[in-house]
Amino acid sequence: MSDVLDIAKKAKNASIKALKLSSDIKNSALESIANALEENKETIVCANKLDLFNAQKMLDKKEITQAAFNRLKLDENKLRDMIQGVKDAIKLEDPVNKILWEKNIADGITLKKVTCPIGVIGVIFEARPDVISQISTLAIKSSNAVILKGGTEAVETNKTIFNIINKVLKETEGFPENMINLIFSRDDVKTMLELDEYINLIIPRGSNSLVKYIKANTKIPVLGHADGICHIYIDESADIEKTLKVCIDAKCQYPSACNSVETILIHKNAVGKIFEPLTQELIKNNVTVKADKELHNILNFVQLAEDDDWKKEYGEKIVSVKQVNSTEEAIEHINKYGSGHTDCIMTEDDYNADKFMTYVDSAGVYKNTSTRFADGFRYGFGAEVGISTNKTHARGPVGLEGLTIYKYKLYGNGDIVSDFTSGKRKFNK
């Protein structure tokens, strides 16, 4: 308990010192980190091999999944991408100290709305050890302190990368101590979630169950999403060729991604032209199709969907398919069963597209485009903190901006409110 509390207090102090970090110092630190990671590649690979050796035993005992084991591996390509990620951040605009808005609220009184870091960010992630470098980079760039908790399977890799980064930061003149922190145990996480006095934002990166656990157990704002139940609605005017292309991409390009499609809704008037070719194309791509009663009656060789299929994030090559009577019914289904992540309409009708994109209450609403585009890099943010289904602060793919808030700076010269309430002075319109 006291350890994490102590780390959180120190991180809070560091975050105050970081309020004046210049872009130059931050970028110079990032450059040195990229170089240090490059120079220590072999050590990182060795640490990762040790983790993989231990994880193999867990895999054999089925304590971890093959997918988790795969994510743990830091090969040459992943390591190169990881280092490139640090370098790329140098080129991004500094998100801090930007004047968002400025106004002379009265003669001689100037108000400025200026971006600043949020403070201390807690990040809880699972197997992927490249997250530690990615999040440290984003934290440095946005002048936030960060407390990282990685998966225990990746402990050696995490520690090695963490130590490389912190050695550089210690040697970077003007960079506050205790900005990047690493904690290890599950108990530490529990404590961390209680420290709302010191930690301003929690970002969970991992499975639905991890995110749900965190959301249920903290008063600290959580930026992220639990489920990614994305839909494609095929309108009656949909173009067949485009629809097949988009559906296959959205399901098959990377089925375990949160922005992959899980349910396809088909307008009853589009079923005739589209259901059979779509099913054939899906099956050709090894996708299991689960259809509702109406559609199952048409092609009874596909599986029959059950009621809770509409609430499932399969995360693999399975898709549920349902007939709807109208765009309204599609919207209602999505708002009821969806996760507010990303949903698409395939249509050649602008009126229906507008209706769908207005009334579907999701972070991303798409027209004729694969749901797989929901991604900070594809949106052009240059970085991604995570994808949020929140209705406050940040929604959808979140870039560096999501790690900032603002403060108001007011400049006067002995100005008092009484002069305005008495009518002696007037605010500008």
Added chain:
Amino acid sequence: MSDVLDIAKKAKNASIKALKLSSDIKNSALESIANALEENKETIVCANKLDLFNAQKMLDKKEITQAAFNRLKLDENKLRDMIQGVKDAIKLEDPVNKILWEKNIADGITLKKVTCPIGVIGVIFEARPDVISQISTLAIKSSNAVILKGGTEAVETNKTIFNIINKVLKETEGFPENMINLIFSRDDVKTMLELDEYINLIIPRGSNSLVKYIKANTKIPVLGHADGICHIYIDESADIEKTLKVCIDAKCQYPSACNSVETILIHKNAVGKIFEPLTQELIKNNVTVKADKELHNILNFVQLAEDDDWKKEYGEKIVSVKQVNSTEEAIEHINKYGSGHTDCIMTEDDYNADKFMTYVDSAGVYKNTSTRFADGFRYGFGAEVGISTNKTHARGPVGLEGLTIYKYKLYGNGDIVSDFTSGKRKFNK
């Protein structure tokens, strides 16, 4: 329980329908509300008299404070201001459906970041019955559904205003039902705080203890502030005349406001020139001065401050005064004891001003200006939802913008991610 749940579900449905509300419908509804309130002034005053009659008994039994009793009263002036508030909102820019950002992320694929309402807002307020009209107005203007819980002392006034508003909305063509809702009991609040599936944001308007209770008992994001412990730091270069003016305004202009000053910090080198005239001026204005040991040694007729005076929001004509050795010590004191609301430096030194305004981690950091300026109307927002000390979503005085979030709309023509990962197509820089 079931009542509030039912109200919340209906409000959620209403909030979806409201996603397409035009500015015209909203403004026409607001105009009719202003007229209806005007026409029913007498009824409102009668209802208020009934509440005052009942509250008098509570006051006699000391179940409510004189201040609460005063806030309950809706006189001619307050009623006029209340109606003017509705009219003023008509002129404000519609905060919804604004394109914040737009980009062709690749040839033929357009991404738009568009503002939209948050959904369902829960507002919990105490005695002041004009809040019901104010919040309904802001909710209508921003297309949010709202669930209001007012103080039980104001039940008749609240019900009357609520019924007038809802009668108008029912008669406004195209306006969804169940957008404005009123609940009554403390138990209802308890239930409301649990309904994070339906309610997206809670705004408490009232005492510290109300806000603290709410923050401690809900997983729904809360927009607001518990304490308002504001500081003025008098730097060694401070101008005496300006300093006296600003300190008196910040303490005396409206002592119970959250943006009134509670603690004044004086640089040791400014004590000689400023402490005595400041104290005299404060005492002349009936302010009780509580000084730390050093300052008490100089003027021992003032009260001696105790340790927990630095954590107190007096809310009346009391101020604590403390000597500090440096700007750094002032910053440290404020970040430790302050509430992150609004803090001011009196100085003629730009370097110290910049240091103070960078390192003080508050929603508002002021130079040579009364803390009483921290207000949405004074900032020129035309409306104020509340003042937030949060580090996410909205900070400081919050205008209509704070009741909105955004969604991403992506327009394509059968575009798929595979074409980009395969290198066939490229994203725009």
